[in-house]
Amino acid sequence: xxxxxxxxDSHTAKDVLTFVGRAARITDEGVRLxxxxxxxxxxTAALAPHGLFDQTPTILAMRIxxxxxxxxCDVVVDQLTKTDEPHRLELPDTGLSPAWAGVAPxxxxxxxxxxxxVSVIAQRAQWGISAVARGTAPGSGEEAVRALRAAxxxxxxxxxxxxxxxxxxxxxxxxxxSGEEQVAVSRSGRWTxxxxxxxxxxxxxxxxSGLTSVRHTGSAG
Numbered sequence: 001x002x003x004x005x006x007x008x009d010s011h012t013a014k015d016v017l018t019f020v021g022r023a024a025r026i027t028d029e030g031v032r033l034x035x036x037x038x039x040x041x042x043x044t045a046a047l048a049p050h051g052l053f054d055q056t057p058t059i060l061a062m063r064i065x066x067x068x069x070x071x072x073c074d075v076v077v078d079q080l081t082k083t084d085e086p087h088r089l090e091l092p093d094t095g096l097s098p099a100w101a102g103v104a105p106x107x108x109x110x111x112x113x114x115x116x117x118v119s120v121i122a123q124r125a126q127w128g129i130s131a132v133a134r135g136t137a138p139g140s141g142e143e144a145v146r147a148l149r150a151a152x153x154x155x156x157x158x159x160x161x162x163x164x165x166x167x168x169x170x171x172x173x174x175x176x177x178s179g180e181e182q183v184a185v186s187r188s189g190r191w192t193x194x195x196x197x198x199x200x201x202x203x204x205x206x207x208x209s210g211l212t213s214v215r216h217t218g219s220a221g
Contacts, residue, residue, distance in 0.1 A: 003091045005033065005073070007040070008066035010086035016042060017089070019063050019174070020080050026173045029098035030078040040067035046170035046201075047153055048100035056150040058103055059166040061174040063199040076101050105202045109188040113161070116194065118181040120159055125172035128152050128165050161185060163192050163203055170201045 007013045023031050023044035032043040047059040076098060081090040135148045153166035160167060163185075171177050176196040184195045194201045 004083065005035070005040070005080065005089045005091060006068035006071055007087045007089065008038075008068070012065050012067075013082075013087050013089055015063070015065055016040070017080060017082070019044075020077075022174050023061070024078065028078070029100065030076045030096040032076045032101050033073055035067050035071040035073045038067055038069040038071075040065050040071065043101075044174075045098065045100040046173060047150070047164075047166045048098070048103075050099075050146070054150070056154050057164045057166060058100055058204045059153075059164060059170050060100070060105065060202045061170045061176070061199060062202065063174075103204065105191050105193070105204070106188040110186040110193060111188065113185045113187050113192075115182045115184055116160060118177055118179075118183055118196070121168045121171055121183065121194075122177050124157055124159055124165055125168035125177070128169055129172075163194075164205070167192075167194055167201045167203050171196060174199060174201075176201065 005013075005016070007016060019042050020031050026046055027044060029045055029048070032041075034041045034043070041062060041064050043060050043062045045058065046061055047056055049056040049058065075091070076096040077092050078096060079092055081092075083090050131152045132149055135152070136145055140148075153169050154164050156162040157165040157168070171194065176198040178198060181197060186193050186195070190204050192203050
């Protein structure tokens with residue numbers, strides 16, 4: 001028997017399909033659907049490390065919508081299907097298990113840091129898109145392209161308050177940039193959140209790896 005998402009209304013269902021469709025254009029690792037108490041959180045990874053030594057930051061795009069109060073789920077899917085009922089969407093038979101889905105942003109402890117003009121975020125997104133296009137040679141392999149994207153989008157950007165430039169990529173790709181807006185920036189631990197009217201972008205820096213520096217002990221001399 002098929003499983004379904006029961007949303008608040010048809011408009012919300014279209015919103016969810018739009019989010020999943022946009023996510024599919026930038027990643028094949030799906031969208032996480034977490035529903036409880038009438039709220040559905042949709043999360044996708046615009047960037048995520050692949051492998052133990054990959055220093056790519058984790059950058060998530062998130063949108064919150066209203067759902068049926070009885071809906072309870074936590075699953076990662078790569079698609080959703082319309083049904084005869086406009087507020088009901090059908091889930092695929094099987095879910096996904098991407099590594100990024102095991103990395104949960106903190107629920108609390110967020111402290112305001114600054115604000116960013118959305119036009120600056122849009123400019124940095126376009127700069128990064130152009131840089132990736134210029135740096136991708138014909139016939140480049142998947143690993144080379146991934147390394148280039150990680151270098152460009154993972155680099156801290158001074159114009160964005162030194163958060164990874166990939167937050168701009170995520171906001172642009174997921175349709176969060178629209179009109180004039182001052183985007184609130186907050187932090188909790190190693191996480192940074194940009195709160196747009198249309199959704200949130202969260203970033204976490206790469207995990208430090210390798211040996212620590214040697215510390216001298218005892219008296220000098």
